[in-house]
Amino acid sequence: MFYFLKIANNTLFVYYLVSNLVYLFLLLVAIYASVKHQRKLASIRLERMKMSPLVPPISLLVPAHNEETCIVEAVNSLLQLDYPELEVIVINDGSKDRTLEMLQESFQLLETDMLYIPEVLSKPVRGVYMSQIEPRLVVVDKEPGGSKADAVNAGLNVASSPYVCVVDGDSILERDALLRIMLPILSDPKHVVAAGGIVRALNGSRIEDGKMKEVRLPRGALEVIQVVEYLRAFLIGREGWGYFNMLMIISGAFGIFRRDLLRAIGGYRPAAIGEDIDVVMRLHRHMREKKVDYKFAFVPDPVCWTEVPADFRSLARQRARWQKGLLDVLWPNRDMLFRPRYGRLGFIALPNLWLFELFAPVIEIFGLITISIAAYLGVLSREFFVQFLIFGYAFATMLSIGSVLLEEITFRRYNDWKDMARLVTYCVFEHFPYRQFHMIWRLQGLWQYLRGDVVWKPLQRVGFRGAEGN
Amino acid sequence: MPSVFDRIIHFIERLGPAGIVVQAIIATAVGIGLLLAFILGRRTWKSRIFRRRDRRALAIRQKWVGIVSGKVPYEEWRFDPVDREIVETILLDKLEIAPREEAEQLLRCLRESGLLDMRIHEARQYTGWRRRNALVALGRMRAPEVIPALSHALEDHHAETRMAAVRGLGRLGLPEAAVPILEKVVQGELDIPHTPLQNALLSCCRWRPGILVPYLRKAKDDTRAVLARVLGEIATGDLDEDLLLLAYDPLPDVRAAAARALGEARLALALSALGTLATDTEWFVRLRAVVSLGQLQHPRTIPVLVELLCDKNRYVRLRSAMALARLEEQLPEIFGLVTQKRDRYALQALVSELERSGAILDLISALLEPAKQAAAEEVLLAVLRAGAQRLLLSTLFHHGDWRVRVALARLLARFGEMQLVPTLKRATAEEKSPRQRRIARWLLHQLGEDETTERTPAAVPA
Numbered sequence: 001m002f003y004f005l006k007i008a009n010n011t012l013f014v015y016y017l018v019s020n021l022v023y024l025f026l027l028l029v030a031i032y033a034s035v036k037h038q039r040k041l042a043s044i045r046l047e048r049m050k051m052s053p054l055v056p057p058i059s060l061l062v063p064a065h066n067e068e069t070c071i072v073e074a075v076n077s078l079l080q081l082d083y084p085e086l087e088v089i090v091i092n093d094g095s096k097d098r099t100l101e102m103l104q105e106s107f108q109l110l111e112t113d114m115l116y117i118p119e120v121l122s123k124p125v126r127g128v129y130m131s132q133i134e135p136r137l138v139v140v141d142k143e144p145g146g147s148k149a150d151a152v153n154a155g156l157n158v159a160s161s162p163y164v165c166v167v168d169g170d171s172i173l174e175r176d177a178l179l180r181i182m183l184p185i186l187s188d189p190k191h192v193v194a195a196g197g198i199v200r201a202l203n204g205s206r207i208e209d210g211k212m213k214e215v216r217l218p219r220g221a222l223e224v225i226q227v228v229e230y231l232r233a234f235l236i237g238r239e240g241w242g243y244f245n246m247l248m249i250i251s252g253a254f255g256i257f258r259r260d261l262l263r264a265i266g267g268y269r270p271a272a273i274g275e276d277i278d279v280v281m282r283l284h285r286h287m288r289e290k291k292v293d294y295k296f297a298f299v300p301d302p303v304c305w306t307e308v309p310a311d312f313r314s315l316a317r318q319r320a321r322w323q324k325g326l327l328d329v330l331w332p333n334r335d336m337l338f339r340p341r342y343g344r345l346g347f348i349a350l351p352n353l354w355l356f357e358l359f360a361p362v363i364e365i366f367g368l369i370t371i372s373i374a375a376y377l378g379v380l381s382r383e384f385f386v387q388f389l390i391f392g393y394a395f396a397t398m399l400s401i402g403s404v405l406l407e408e409i410t411f412r413r414y415n416d417w418k419d420m421a422r423l424v425t426y427c428v429f430e431h432f433p434y435r436q437f438h439m440i441w442r443l444q445g446l447w448q449y450l451r452g453d454v455v456w457k458p459l460q461r462v463g464f465r466g467a468e469g470n
Numbered sequence: 471m472p473s474v475f476d477r478i479i480h481f482i483e484r485l486g487p488a489g490i491v492v493q494a495i496i497a498t499a500v501g502i503g504l505l506l507a508f509i510l511g512r513r514t515w516k517s518r519i520f521r522r523r524d525r526r527a528l529a530i531r532q533k534w535v536g537i538v539s540g541k542v543p544y545e546e547w548r549f550d551p552v553d554r555e556i557v558e559t560i561l562l563d564k565l566e567i568a569p570r571e572e573a574e575q576l577l578r579c580l581r582e583s584g585l586l587d588m589r590i591h592e593a594r595q596y597t598g599w600r601r602r603n604a605l606v607a608l609g610r611m612r613a614p615e616v617i618p619a620l621s622h623a624l625e626d627h628h629a630e631t632r633m634a635a636v637r638g639l640g641r642l643g644l645p646e647a648a649v650p651i652l653e654k655v656v657q658g659e660l661d662i663p664h665t666p667l668q669n670a671l672l673s674c675c676r677w678r679p680g681i682l683v684p685y686l687r688k689a690k691d692d693t694r695a696v697l698a699r700v701l702g703e704i705a706t707g708d709l710d711e712d713l714l715l716l717a718y719d720p721l722p723d724v725r726a727a728a729a730r731a732l733g734e735a736r737l738a739l740a741l742s743a744l745g746t747l748a749t750d751t752e753w754f755v756r757l758r759a760v761v762s763l764g765q766l767q768h769p770r771t772i773p774v775l776v777e778l779l780c781d782k783n784r785y786v787r788l789r790s791a792m793a794l795a796r797l798e799e800q801l802p803e804i805f806g807l808v809t810q811k812r813d814r815y816a817l818q819a820l821v822s823e824l825e826r827s828g829a830i831l832d833l834i835s836a837l838l839e840p841a842k843q844a845a846a847e848e849v850l851l852a853v854l855r856a857g858a859q860r861l862l863l864s865t866l867f868h869h870g871d872w873r874v875r876v877a878l879a880r881l882l883a884r885f886g887e888m889q890l891v892p893t894l895k896r897a898t899a900e901e902k903s904p905r906q907r908r909i910a911r912w913l914l915h916q917l918g919e920d921e922t923t924e925r926t927p928a929a930v931p932a
Contacts, residue, residue, distance in 0.1 A: 012723060016927075039599040039602070040630060042599070042602070042603060043602045043603070043605070043606045043630070043633070043634040043637060044637070048641070048669070049669075052665075052669050052672070053672070053703055054665055054668050054669055054672070054699075054703070063766070109826075110831075110861060110864060110865075111822060111860050111861065111864055112825040112826060112860070112861055113818075113822060113825060113860055113861065114818055114822045114825065115788075115815075115818050115822045117784065127860075130825065130826055132828070132831075135828075160785075160788070186663070186665040186666075187633075187663050187665065187666070188663050189663070189664070189665060215572065223489060269787055336478055384491065387491040387492060387495060388491055391491050391494045391495045391498060392493050394495055394498040394502065395498045397498075397502060398498050398501045398502045398505065400504065401505045401509075402505060404509065405505050405508060407511050408512060409549065417513070420509070420513070424506065424509070461694065
């Protein structure tokens, strides 16, 4: 027993050390990459790009399921984006509320007999609508597919542009977000096949006519902690991994892909729980197997504002779903691990996902238990136990503050001193007690998946105005 | 007497292995402290800088006329980096939107104050992001004398700097600025992504597209396609002969670009060349040809467009449908030709496009105009025969003008197809307003289908 505890403690110590060092390394890389990106931006003028006839058209795919509260504002905001060639395709995924009616009333939709060729799988389409007042808008009404992936596939069949951008119906893109996300693609269209932007929490901010008017931190503690989490995940994690072309996730709320490649892999997998990570993984696999030189880019400045869960219940469900989605993707792709054919993905990115993302809740909770038992039984010095906990906590807090620093030196969206002070304060609470809850939710997700609960469940949204009021 | 620092070190040493963790905790705490101090310090410093900039910008704007005219001595602001930056920013921003006379005055200020020379010096002497900044500023100055400095930067070993130079040359918008880029491109000495290169060439050659042609002839493979794409975008009618040569180029990208440019050429020449390109083996060449044929908007293009409507490529079909839908006056003839083809995909593509473009709604409105009524009816009947009844029925029930509803109802009654019956019956049951139900019942009656027969169980065959 003592021997087992000793081994467990040592393993946990190494695990913590490695995971924190990986994050520290990513933080340094992210700072370097962000500063480089800022300098690059200085020599580019977006308004000239907007006028260029060479900018490829984009189809925005907006899956909507029971989003009557925010769909009209979201579509209006998308139609006002700065981009020369835009097509907005809203896919009403069998909503039971008035999503379709709201769209019909606001945009004077007319049902058409538009040619629909189901190149990628999705549930049957009930009708395709065109707007009489906005020629760039297409609405696809389909049978409920039970997943966002199924809805996106229907949109993919209708899309006519070489690039498609998947945007959540409850999200708001900044006006120049598309121009910015297209920068790496325009700089290297041969190699860059997909790009992801940053997703931030819109809760607490002031929104008017589907546009972000004033960025503020949300009032609720749970939401502020998520802001810190998002900053860390995007500004450190994705920026860092993206720099080495090992980006394994492009957020489902805002990502752009080459349409031909999405069709080549058969579109999104309708049964996928985490459709965003699944599609990126399948694209990686496709490109590696075809031996094509490619790149997935992360661009830190095109911002997509999205509503984050404001209560424990919704947050727990979301995080459990993310964890299920991760397992749902990693398990079928386990053959990619440590295979030279998949290069750095197989040797670095995927092991990292398995070890520090998928197994993290198991290892952390198990580790906390064993280390507590060891300290109680005297196998581990109690002082050392306390010191180790303090160190782990302080180091993780430092990384979170590092992401706030990154935000501060590059994009600086939270201008108010009070917001900044709150953001830093909540970095302290992110690792205790929030992290422990988070681990439990993720563990629940794994348990649910193993039990066979693999149904995709959308979150309940309150809409822009509701989120604003939080 | 040992210092506090020594005592801490002594304490850590006494702890043994746990001391490492304590050290780590202390290091982390120091790290956190430093991060917080940096964030705080930077915020304070930045807000001071911005306050100062605001103050100086206000002062400079107050004497702006004097600065531009030179009445305020240049030395007064040139040697202060903040003032210099503010003046340069305002000058360059104004230059972008200034009319010709004002632009000349601003440019004179840039020259006489030495700002232009300073940037040329920076572009030649510096490296990295400082050089790139200088190149961007030079591009925005739009003065021909900056071309050599920008051209020099095309040889930089860093791709970002080369791109900044190309963007700078592009911003000048002068045909002379295109020459160094084209020279380097043709010699294969300019390795940068295509999009910024093409954008720069577009901007420089827009008013003299002929400048591209000799380089296009000299260029090889990939470069030919890049240049051809630019030419395709800006070519004008006076490039006829050159375009004809390019239309028979062995490289499909060049043929595609020629097809795109032919949309701007003389009708007679364009028709024959585009007719050939419409049968090209590469789908994207055919696609470009169909787009250009659509641009011509001439009835003589109809036979080729109808052929392309039956193309094996979906995009060619869609574009062809778009082009045909624009020829509104010839729609009856077009429908006749398409029906003869007996290709349901083609017919469907055309009908979809008519719906998408709103042409069907225009045709419905034309039912009320005696001059256009016959032609509109003919096309609408063809549309109905093609199976596109949904939009027409939706308009029948929901159109705001009762005369349109009546005209459409008569047309549908005349159409007399029994395939309308299920939809009409559903409408009778589902439509909310009595008016809509009345229309459906009337139409059912006209089609010889009495609504009551459906309701009586005995009437339903076993």
